[in-house]
Amino acid sequence: MGERRSGTRERIQAVAVELFAEHGYEKTSLREIAERLDVTKAALYYHFNTKEAIVVSLFEDLIAGIDEIINWGMDQPLTLETRQELIRRYGRLARERPKSMMRFIQESKTTMQELAPGEKLQCRFRTLSGMLHAPDAPLDEQLKSAVALITASASVFMLKDAEATDDERYEAGLKLALELLSSEPAPQSTMR
Template sequence: MGERRSGTRERIQAVAVELFAEHGYDKTSLREIAERLDVTKAALYYHFNTKEDIVVSLFDDLIAGLDEIIDWAKDQPPTPETRQEIVRRYARLARERPKGMMRFIQESKTTMQELAPGEKLHGRFNTLSAMLRSPDASLTDQLRSRLALVPVSASAFMLQDADATDDERYEAGLELALELVSPRPAAAD
């Protein structure tokens, strides 16, 4: 029974994200979510009372995944290999999110600021990006570490018009992210 509930919860989250990405958070109603799911509003209310509850649950799940990466990384030596593994783990996490979620995050800055999880999420991204650079990183390398998370998160929707599968889009984002955290060759004098 718990597995069925969890599957329903994930289905609701996925459909809600689809609709938020298509129409925007403010223009999507619980009724539309229920209709797309082909369930009654009462069935939807069994799992979530409001759109905010759905969004909060999505971000709570994402934050829990980010916390797992951060906890793992804290116990690792601060090496280029660790930084690359952080990016790989983040890429897997991003790929597991409902399709459209990363687009929703990128395009819903106002909604994100209004909801409590938005601040937590921002803090986790700051922590991860700090783990992707050495303590003495130049300003340019600090920017690289912050940017490294973007192609992983955004590749699916930024490349949506490319003739590629979702897997190929994610792989392209991962490849670029890994380049951004890879050691830079020393500048020639």
């Protein structure tokens, strides 16, 4: 029973973020989400009683996944292999999110700033990015780390018009992200 409920929750999240990406957060109503899901508003309210609750749940799930990656990385030596594995794990996490989520994040910066998870997500992103370079790295290397994360997570959305499968887009983004990291000098310290 819990698995069915979880599947419904994920389905609601996926449809909601799809509508948010298509029409904008402010212009999407719970009624439209329920209609797209072909359920009653009461059924939707059972899981989420506001649009904000849906967005918060999406980002809480994403933040929890990023926290797992950060915690893993904190126990690893700061080597090129560790940094590349951090990118791979983050790319997989982002890939597991609903496809429209990156588009929603990019196009809803104001909404993201207004919701509590938005700041938490930015903080986790900065922490993870900081783990990809030495603490005293020059600005261009720090930027490469941030760009590598964005590339690993947004390639499917950013290349949506390219004649390729989602898998091919993801692999292209991951390849570039790993290249960005491998072009940096190796840090000389450990994560902790």
